[in-house]
Amino acid sequence: MTFIKSTFRHPELPTNELGFTRQYYEGVLSTLCAGCGHDSISAAIVMAAFEANIEPHKVAKLSGIGCSSKTPAYFLVNSHGFNTVHGRMPSVATGANMANRDLQYIGISGDGDTASIGMGQFVHATRRNLNILYIVENNGCYGLTKGQDSATADRGSHSKKGAPSPYEGIDLCALALQLGATFVARSFSGDKHQLIPLIKAALKHKGFAFIDVISPCVTFNNNPGSTKGYEHVRDHLAATNTIDFVPERKELTTEYAEGSTQQVTLHDGSVMALHKVDKNYDVSNKSAVSMSLLDYSERGEILTGLLYHDEESQDLHQSLGTTDVPLNTLKESDLCPGGDALNKLNQGLR
Amino acid sequence: MNNVTAVNDLVIRFANVNGTGSASANDLFAKSLFRMGLPVSPKNIFPSNIQGLPTWYEVRVSDKGYLGRRLNVDMMISVNPQSMEKDIKDVRSGGYFVYDNTKPLAQSWFRDDVTFIGLPLTRLCLENYSDPRQQQLFKNIIYVGALSALLDIEFDVITDIIKEKFASKEKLIPPNILALELGRDFAKANYACPSTLRVERRDMIGDKILIDGNSAAALGAVYAGATVAAWYPITPSTSCVDAFGAYCKQYREDAEDGKKNYAIVQAEDELAAIGMVVGAMWNGARAFTATSGPGVSLMSEFLGLAYYAEVPVVLFNIQRTGPSTGMPTRTQQSDVIACAYASHGDTKHVLLFPSTPKECFDMAAESFDLAEQLQTPVIMLSDLDLGMNDWISEPFAWDDQREYKRGKVLNAEQLDELTERWGRYNDTDGDGIPWRTIPGTHPTKGSYFTRGASRDEYAVYTEDSAAYKRNVDRLALKWETAKTLVLEAEFRLAATNTRIGLMYFGTTENAALEAADRLAADDVVVDLCRIRSFPFTAAIEEFVGEHDLVFVAEQNRDAQMRTLLINELEVPPQQLAAVLNYDGMPITAGNICEQVHEYFATNEKSAAG
């Protein structure tokens, strides 16, 4: 069954700089459970892409398998999408990115998709600093296969039908940081004020932009005793910062009090103004960020916001030294050395 | 002693130690025979470690043009004490054993039916070279010099190769030539030269080239416009991607800024390697991966996705001996079924079977056209023997008028001109192949959601049974179209009528052609068919139909190609007789003849009984 949304548009709906309405950034109607955190993330992506004036057809959205991985159908209907195989979206995204460096890549994954079956690919896409916005819609369980614990389930947390998890939960942000991700953030599907600017900034980042979004599964893991349910998350959120995203060409007009704000410039000249909750938190200091992540998790708190950003990010194309134009636009004349070169080569093999 | 006497019909085997620089001396030896106009087929027989274990290099010379392996070592060049005892046993009766006699050989190892030729390789090196590295390396060149005298190889031919090779490092020329002379002069002074084995110049090479199949395949990928290569190291495919990198460096880098018109990603495993190819091809670049059997197993899930989601993929499988790690540095043709039906569900893949470096080049290039025209994976099945050994081959050729066949891809103008709703999986042309679009083509038209889940003609998710069935039936229709696009088999019909056929593919060709000559001499006349592609073409089906009995020669235990023929063409199994070789060594003509004769012996016996 597919739901096509009503195409009726109010004539006076606000448009962005490209002349598109927000609805233009939507996808087909979601088939996820009502209240699923994943739908809020899709809505945040729609809003972020609209506000950041993204051209949808210049975006490729890719995913693995899972409820979370279904969501690329629910935003940016004018973008090509690819629902690949379980845990393997990073490799498909890597190949796609190699073929066309000019598109923007949005990778959507789940905690099962990334932290279990796809851990290897996640690790390596991260360390290559692939230019992609990589979102994990983290509900601590395998929604699509009916609620089994995932590897991000915290020790002692239990799902609706399950026993307390006896294993250490994987902190994907700590991991991404260690592996060389150049933009690391955590957020909560229920906090669009934090999430939308984070997505906007991540879209402008050149390199691996990782956002771990806690996204409760209302059907299998939203019960008391679960550390990924709405109530628990709300009660244990601790934000490092909130962001004002200032696009390129716009001036930073607001004055911020000394010490409470850190300005971070993105690759295209856009600026993130971080309103710091903790004055001493420095998003460019990797080892300090690492320590903070540990500290908060030991206290049972969920640290959110922009956790780490590397202004010197060099993406995979830069590491490989590929040409500036997308490889998929090169023509036969650019690529084929031709008959004469071959005859010469033959001569050397005689 | 009765020595084997032969001109231009020799098997010379070198017993070396892996990692001691013998490879370039051995290449020099083979190349000099090639330059004398003689068909040579060199083969490396090597262990799966890097240094220290025995390696062998075997060169066959045949002025009948036979390039397959043959048994019976006429002359063994032994510079490896570790394998010496066994190497002595491996020489045929009447043959020669050439060895380093700086240290005496154990008395008990001598055989009276073999001629022992001692060369003081170590001593000569110590006396003439001071650098310890050279003292080691030049042992190899000295034996090449000795062979020039023993086998009557034209000395100038060898020195010319040295001069060309070191044209840019001229100071290496004199010590190399000195080594050649030391060997030659010692042999001449101490042994009858030439021996009863010798070579003579012929004019059988023409404009042919000497190259390995993996380099050729890599070059084919460069010519076909592959821009993305993703891979994970595995013998014997590694040298293919290495060669791709080297050719790209030569042909695809900007002279000024060094920027690359290609991207090579060493993936974390084969799952990722093929995933990257899927992503790149989906996004409109030409991409490929190269691997061997274990890698194909890992790629299996993605091959199913690519088949079903209709994403072109190019995969070179350089086969080795399985199952599992098997003998990783030995050859086999044992991934036929694994590749033909790779993945879960109803899947079938287009396969190509090259048998020469020229064909590796051509088929590599063809793979991209076929994959994009058919929007499906294409797997080229080479093997270790073809991929990692040098072969005499027709020269490469490229028609500059040739255009890449990119298949049914809609561009922005075409999308604008469409009058009807476009459907990614809509078969508008009746050939089972729909039109696709590349991401980023058009702001509002042509976007769709690619998935491995069931969907309708418009790429809209559905679990409707009828829609699912329509889709997989269309894929079956596409398979019929593939039969008309793949490469035709090569037929060689005997001069006289016969009801017996011999089929083979890939590197089995060389032994099969030689076997056919020998069988004809024994009054068994066979028509020949070399399979070059899967799905099987109509002409292959006819060939099988026109013969009462068809031998299928191949290099695996389970007669995989025969199984495929029985399964796909619905041939009665008794009509196809298996001729098999699966010990990890390339198949020989002798082996094929033996099995054919044995078949007749058993079947006549049972007919009589």
Ligand SMILES: Cc1ncc(C[n+]2csc(CCOP(=O)(O)OP(=O)(O)O)c2C)c(N)n1
């Ligand atoms: C190779 C393979 N193994 C198993 C599955 C079954 N499977 C589908 S989704 C899924 C788990 C998804 O969990 P997660 O990524 O956390 O997504 P969620 O549904 O929770 O959003 C599994 C195990 C599959 N599709 N493919």
Ligand code: SF4
């Ligand atoms: S099962 Fe859980 S994750 Fe899946 S759609 Fe329902 S609420 Fe969301």
Ligand SMILES: [Mg+2]
């Ligand atoms: Mg999950």
